[in-house]
Amino acid sequence: MAEYDQPPLSHPLPPEPPRAGFARGLSGAAVLAALALACAAAPLMADGSAVHRLDADPVAAALLDGRGSLSFALLAAVLGGGLGIGWALLAGLLGTLAGSRAERRTIAAAHRMAGWPLALLVPLAGGLVGPVWLLALVTALTAAPAVAALAHAELSTLMRAEFLTAARAAGLPEGEVLRRHLIPNLTRPLLAAGVLALPRVLAAESFASLLGLGLPPALGSWGASVGLAARLGDPVAFAPPALLLALALWAACAIADGVQAGQRKS
Amino acid sequence: MNHIAVHAAAKPAPVETAALTLMLGDRVLLDRANLRVERGQVLAVTGGAGSGKTALLGTLAGQLPAGVDMAGDARVDGHLLIAQGGRLAPRRPLALQVAEVVGHHLGLDLRSSLRRMADGLDRMGVPAAARRFDLPPEQLPESLRWACLFAMAVAVGPAVLLADAPAAGLDPTVRLRLLHRLADWARADGVALVLAGRPEDGVAGVADHVLTLRRGRLLPPNPPRTEPLTPLEPPGTARLHGRGVGMSYPLAAGPGGKSRSLTVLHGIDLDLRTGETLALLGETGSAKATLARSLLCLPPPTAGAVVWMGRDLMATAAPPAAGEARGDDPDRGGLRRARRDLQPLFPDPASSFDPAMTLGDQFGLVLESLRPDIPADRRDHRIDEVLEEAGLRPEAALRWPSALSVAEAAHAGLARAILSEPRVLIADEPAASLSAEERETFLDTLMTVRDRRRLSLVLATERYDEGLRDAHRGIVMLAGRVVESADAETLRTAPLHPYSRAMRAASRGERPALEGDAPSAFAQPAGCPLRRRCPLAREFCAQAIPALEEVAPGHHVACHYWDTPAEG
Structure with missing residues (x-):
């Protein structure tokens, strides 16, 4: 009791190391937000009246293209992240209901597929199928296995956590354990895994559009503009979309890294 | 030995420091220490976590750790440092690493280095069949890696060997065997050997001289407490019974789809009486932790029965059969009542708290679940009480688990365990994360709590004397079986196995x-x-x-x- 009031005998806890990746993730988020705002405001750039892509100057045209690229990437990332997380949760559920063998097989499929060059499916789909939503679904599928593998790793680490045993020792029924302990601790790692889909789908879509097999021309895309400018040999038209694409990719990767790093600190 | 002593008198000692002072920022790690180790002498420096052992050894080896300032004088002849954890590259074949170190010190080629290494392994008692030089260290068992490190030191033959936390993490019997062989070599070859380690690691046992690093001073160690804190009261009647408790885990199916399993616990019989302390003694793989958890039905054992106050816990812990209605009874089969009476202490208390809730919230949840009879507005009062009883301040309830130090987490774990006023504590290496004074303080608190509440205690530990010190009875386990069981006094004075x-x-x-x-x-x-x-x-x-x-x-x-x- 009273003995414990004296200063602790062991060394004080070391000062918390700066959270690596946090600043990077924050700047990535800021850059991406600025890009999204600039793209959204692009049609108003020339004294308030709407600008059309074909007759605009190269920077405004690139910003107009960004609307297509970014909104498609967001849609596909949400789909891909959701699919991947759903995959991981399904594996976990199968593990509970049908035994660890089914779980291992489900997630081994994700691990194998994460190693395949799935990004090649996107230009294939772009050339073969029409609707944008179908293209978004295919793009999402290319990112889902990697998300599923990571989310499942987080899930199985958490399922083995000692504090769940402690909660069961406190007599909490499984439903309560799930509600009070598992879900609050699971949200952040799963979202962090889902963010991994963003840079992947952005890269996959740009790659397909670069080949001319991505988004329809009406929507506009950085990849398509870069490809067109390269074919025409026009450096002035080439530089803005290429730079903006590089910036957006860096920002997306930085966000994913930052979220992962924040997740790993314990 | 004699001629070494004569030389030692003529020559200066290989390790000598004069008023050596080490500062980490404004904290004094070592205050004007005068240290002298002769040839063939073994010195052990013990101390708790962060007491400055590694800084001292690093300084002696001429590698001042970053951020540490040195004053005074240290002179060490021809030394070799075995750093904490061994520091072998995990993926390079061991032979290459050995040849590099031995070759660097002695200027030998690979073949001669390996021959010297083989001599060293002989002295460490490693049988020839176990020598697998072409494997990388990560594929070798931990004990063989340490034996190889010691053999490497033997092969180099330095004047001074500094070993930081040697063989830490091995089982006590394996660790002491290696340390004794190393000390034998040092004495026979006239090497000054300095071992640093935590007091509970047993480096003191092999040494000629022991010094404890405490608050910047090198002092003779305090002898550990060998008697119980307060005289043990005779236990009452048996309440908790284990009958043929067994645990097996399913393995992947064998050839022909035959299902296989690994049995780790083989039908243990055990009775625990009121107010009795039972020490479960065993090393890695003895299944003492599995037995402790089986008694709590977390998870339930796969064979046998655990009976608490006449109620079979395994039947109540089993999920309701399909088709059987769940019913509205929140305490189906009395499991929650049993959980209230049987509480665990975890080996890693810090990880047994939910990182997303403050201690107070988690304690509140425990009370809500196990003590619905305590009204919600009395819960805070109750939480403050147990925190103080476990040696923490009531304000600890507002803290997050990640903000607790290791010792505070251990005390908080104890507080949570006694929150529901249990009758039995089942502790699985509860002090494993603690060292030196923190460890003693925690164990003393645990025993005080036990005596005050007249709790039964199951204490699983790999430290024989420490476990039996406060126990009525002891059970020695090996590979999932009991090999000896007797009262604590008999096991302490005259074990037979x-x-x-x-x-x-x-x-x-x-x-x-x-x-x-x-x-x-x-x-x-x-x-x-x-x-x-x-x-x-x-x-x-x-x-x-x-x-x-x-x-x-x-x-x-x-x-x-x-x-x-x-x-x-």
């Missing part, structure tokens, strides 16, 4: 009479699991697993030859 004797020797820093390493759970030898290490082993030991037989009232031993002296 060779494994118990080895564990007792190791806990006192003496040389354990066991050779080699414990076999893997997947490759247990036929017959007695100890026979490949045992000094008493004979041919018959391979044919039958010894049964537990009563050799004196209340004293059971499972050994074919416990009453026979060792052969040869």
